[in-house]
Amino acid sequence: MPELPEVETVRRTLQQKLAGLKFTDVQIFLPKIVRTPDPGEFRKTITDKKIIRISRRGKYLLVCLSSSHTLVVHLRMTGRLIYSESDGPPPKYTHAIFHLDNGARLYFADMRQFGQMWLVPVSSLDDLAGYKKLGVEPLDDLFTRDYLKKQLRRRHARIKSLLLDQTFIAGLGNIYTDEVLHRARINPERLATTLTPREIARLYHAIRDVLQESIENRGTSVRDFVDGNGQAGKYQEHLRVYGREGKPCPCCGEKIVRKKVGGRSSYFCPSCQKY
């Protein structure tokens, strides 16, 4: 599933391509991907709207339009937004085609069909399920060591589950929680309330550093992630634990293990990340 670095990578590529263009039409082949409004109203509202900028909140992409409407996109498992100036056939599993006033197209493709779109006035963004409750943006200035320390004290949960909770911090998924915890040398099953100040400091820096390094590498392509130009990321070459069961830990050589924590698969080093 695309996590914060992948969604941010898509945002950056689409910002370059789309800002300033106008939607001239949209074709929707799979109505269920549009949560609101109905496809007819969706088409009517988006036609002739100018794209002001692309922003991001957690794993949501926000295409801000003239007329103060926002096209909100969540890619979920396998959703892709791909900009193309070629006349060739659309990518496989294309469920919507947005036509642009420079003759190019923006494709929404999704093999698993869990991706979703909403077209709403800016003032109604908070009505979207899950959006209003999103936690702090980990790369924002509001996310400080102190803030993290205070939040951790209030939550009785295993650290892996807590980092995955979008109401705690927005944007982390299974890949980056494992990478962050290895970097911070914290066992995924540790209770958040038991972390020492030193561990919290390491956790804070690990969250910022891992996300930033991944964005610099244009995200992780473990299955099929591509950016807005259809290009894969490179961070999979830098993963230390995720997907590396039985392989040596790059820090100590011990074999990486995989264990279910709170129903989710966790990869960690039993030596660097002792309980």
Ligand SMILES: [Zn+2]
């Ligand atoms: Zn190790």
